[in-house]
Amino acid sequence: MALVKIREILDGNCNDKSVSVRGWVYRKREGKELIFLVIRDSTGVIQCTVKKASEAAWAEAQKLTIESSLVLDGLVKPDKRAPGGFEIAAEAVSIIGLADVFPIAKDKSEEFIRDMRHLWLRSRKMNLVMKVRGNVMEYTREYFKKQGYTEVSPPMFISAAVEGGSTLFGLKYFDQDLYLTQSSQLYLEILIYSLEQVFCIAPSFRAEKSRTIRHLTEYWHIEGEWPFATMDDLMKFEEGLMEHVCKRVAENCQKEFAELGADINKLAAVKAPFPRITYAEAIDRLKVKNPALNWGDDLGYEDEKVLAEDFGKPFFVYDYPTAIKAFYCKTYSDRPEVALSVDMMVPRIGEISTGGQREEDKEMLIKRMQAQGLKPEDYEWYLDLRRYGTVPHVGFGMGLERLLTWMLDLENIMDAIPFPRTTRRFYP
Numbered sequence: 082m083a084l085v086k087i088r089e090i091l092d093g094n095c096n097d098k099s100v101s102v103r104g105w106v107y108r109k110r111e112g113k114e115l116i117f118l119v120i121r122d123s124t125g126v127i128q129c130t131v132k133k134a135s136e137a138a139w140a141e142a143q144k145l146t147i148e149s150s151l152v153l154d155g156l157v158k159p160d161k162r163a164p165g166g167f168e169i170a171a172e173a174v175s176i177i178g179l180a181d182v183f184p185i186a187k188d189k190s191e192e193f194i195r196d197m198r199h200l201w202l203r204s205r206k207m208n209l210v211m212k213v214r215g216n217v218m219e220y221t222r223e224y225f226k227k228q229g230y231t232e233v234s235p236p237m238f239i240s241a242a243v244e245g246g247s248t249l250f251g252l253k254y255f256d257q258d259l260y261l262t263q264s265s266q267l268y269l270e271i272l273i274y275s276l277e278q279v280f281c282i283a284p285s286f287r288a289e290k291s292r293t294i295r296h297l298t299e300y301w302h303i304e305g306e307w308p309f310a311t312m313d314d315l316m317k318f319e320e321g322l323m324e325h326v327c328k329r330v331a332e333n334c335q336k337e338f339a340e341l342g343a344d345i346n347k348l349a350a351v352k353a354p355f356p357r358i359t360y361a362e363a364i365d366r367l368k369v370k371n372p373a374l375n376w377g378d379d380l381g382y383e384d385e386k387v388l389a390e391d392f393g394k395p396f397f398v399y400d401y402p403t404a405i406k407a408f409y410c411k412t413y414s415d416r417p418e419v420a421l422s423v424d425m426m427v428p429r430i431g432e433i434s435t436g437g438q439r440e441e442d443k444e445m446l447i448k449r450m451q452a453q454g455l456k457p458e459d460y461e462w463y464l465d466l467r468r469y470g471t472v473p474h475v476g477f478g479m480g481l482e483r484l485l486t487w488m489l490d491l492e493n494i495m496d497a498i499p500f501p502r503t504t505r506r507f508y509p
């Protein structure tokens with residue numbers, strides 16, 4: 082008997098064949114003469130029927146509990162009534178691991194389900210989200226590599242802040258005080274002097290107290306950095322990346338989107354060039370609804386959502402006030418109050434990436450550090466990059482989970498990552 086994946090059956094490749102499937106009991110309904118089982122494996126779910134007349138199979142099926150693991154043999158038949166359109170008429174059932182009463186049932190609260198994450202990851206929803214996530218990572222790499230970028234591996238233990246002290250996680254490293262990295266940017270900047278075009282997909286950590294649908298304390302960060310480039314090159318690269326990833330997902334994740342009930346058409350519609358507006362224009366637009374907003378204010382989540390509603394698709398906001406940007410941002414020589422910084426935004430989520438041109442002049446950089454109360458001596462190695470063959474360079478960071486939350490129309494960013502970390506959540 083051929084061992085098959087459930088997907089092969091659902092694709093119509095096993096009609097009238099005797100097959101063997103291996104998986105877990107997803108649903109069970111017991112009648113007088115017939116037991117309905119829905120079996121799941123990594124690839125999908127299939128309805129199976131066990132007749133009382135097949136005595137040995139019936140006896141096994143009666144014992145089965147939700148999430149028990151098993152091997153089931155039977156004949157595949159197309160059946161319009163069955164979810165997915167196919168059914169297996171079971172001939173033999175063999176239990177591998179009989180499950181205790183499964184704690185997750187329909188009436189459980191979201192909180193409870195999050196505490197049971199280790200079991201909830203078996204759900205169809207999480208199975209599908211994780212598959213799309215894996216593909217998005219693959220297509221991201223694909224794009225960077227096609228453009229000649231080298232994937233690198235930066236450290237997570239670091240000795241000085243990247244994105245400001247308020248979201249920095251400190252930790253004891255033997256008898257030293259260290260931090261968890263907020264971004265790999267500064268390390269990518271080191272590596273461009275060797276490899277030029279580099280990228281990484283790595284965790285970043287933020288001691289982020291805000292509980293929104295777009296904040297985690299640990300997230301995966303897609304970051305790129307490269308020399309001899311301008312703001313225009315940067316925006317072109319970022320929109321190219323988005324277009325590529327959206328196109329590949331639209332081509333290859335149709336089944337996942339359909340089952341999740343997510344709108345895949347918006348991905349196929351993502352085409353470069355993206356609209357670009359300056360921060361000053363953004364303020365003008367927002368002032369109509371929120372007169373209290375002024376040039377110099379940081380855009381909050383609510384502001385970004387309002388802006389994004391107008392566009393209904395990804396777009397850029399650039400030229401932010403220097404005062405609300407990190408120390409490494411380059412500023413205009415004739416307008417030091419404006420930084421060469423750009424955010425990509427999408428509907429419902431707002432910001433999904435920040436990037437910009439980096440200050441390549443040592444003296445300017447030291448001034449910017451001092452203005453932000455940072456000690457240049459904590460950044461000696463970073464300053465060395467400006468001492469030894471400095472070059473103009475750009476880079477950006479995009480939050481993988483924010484990207485997925487937008488793509489998959491997820492209600493909360495916590496569902497975009499298998500093991501979400503928030504202020505209150507670190508189990509399992």
Ligand code: 4AD
Binds near residue numbers: 263266304437483
């Ligand atoms: O805007 P951020 O803080 O920029 C940087 O870290 C730069 N150093 C990146 C670079 O230029 N290499 O973070 C970049 C992106 C945000 O746009 C957002 O998508 C994501 O990281 N992000 C978060 N995602 C989930 N939870 C959080 N708490 C996040 N904080 C930032």
Ligand code: MG
Binds near residue numbers: 434
């Ligand atoms: Mg940002």
